[in-house]
Amino acid sequence: MSAVIVLAAAGGGVTAALANGAEPGPAPRPSASAKPATDSADAGFARDMAVHHQQAVEMSFIVRDRTDDEEIRRLAYDIANTQANQRGMLLGWLDLWGLPKASGEPPMAWMGMAHDMDEGHDGALMPGMATRTELARLTKAEGKRAEILYLQLMTDHHKGGVHMARGCVEKCDVRVERDLADGMVAAQESELKLMAELLRKRGSGPR
Known part of the structure; x- marks a missing residue:
């Protein structure tokens, strides 16, 4: 079948569907090779989740120095290792796309939440992020107190991260980034259950 016939058949199918009152299907997403715009959900998620992940890595290294409990230290290592690797991927995509790692857009603008998040919240830029005061408390805590505070802060952090990742699954156009976000949701929901049990x-x- 020639390309002309294929196109004609496709056009006829659309015409027939419209004639029958059926709604046309959703427009296809841009291909994975397309460069996202700097104000796109893809770029916004990459920037914001890189910052979000950096704090999780920081908190995990703090608690590993504040407790000898092997369960907590193992969890902290897993979180730090996973999120550091994912952060590298997110920043690498921004480089690949030729986009800045910081922009004039406020955090969460890509999710329509910019008006709710600002640096006035004691350094908590995005959902679930610990404040400067909370980080200072974690740094000073020891033993069981440090373990509980870390688990509570990381629980809030993961809930915020899951919310952001679901936003990317819904709004991002680059398939590999959506797949990563979908994997984040599954992994962090699993860790939320583990942290609830540890608490x-x-x-x-x-x-």
Whole structure:
């Protein structure tokens, strides 16, 4: 079948569907090779999640120095390793796309939440991020107190991260980035269940 016939058949199918009152299907997403715009959801998610992940890595390294508990240290290592690797991927995509790692857009603008998030919240730029005061408390805590505070802060952090990742699954156009975001949702929801159990074992719970 020639290309002309294929196109004609495709056009006829659309015409027939419209004639029958059916709504046309959704427009296809841009291809993965297309360069996202600097104000796109793809670029916004990459920038914001890189910042979000950096704090998770920071908190995980802090708690590894504040406790000898192997369960907590293993969890902290896993989170730090995973999120550091993912952060590298996100920043690498920005480089690949020729986009800046920081922009004039406020955090979460790509999700329509910019009006809710600003640096006035004691350094908490995005959903779930710990404040400067909370980070200072974690740095000073030791043993069980440090473990509980870390688990509570990381629980909030993961909930915020899941919310952002779901936003990318819905709004991002680059398939590989959507796939990464979808994987983040699954992994962090699993870790949320583990952290709830670790808190319960310590006679505590999420905040």
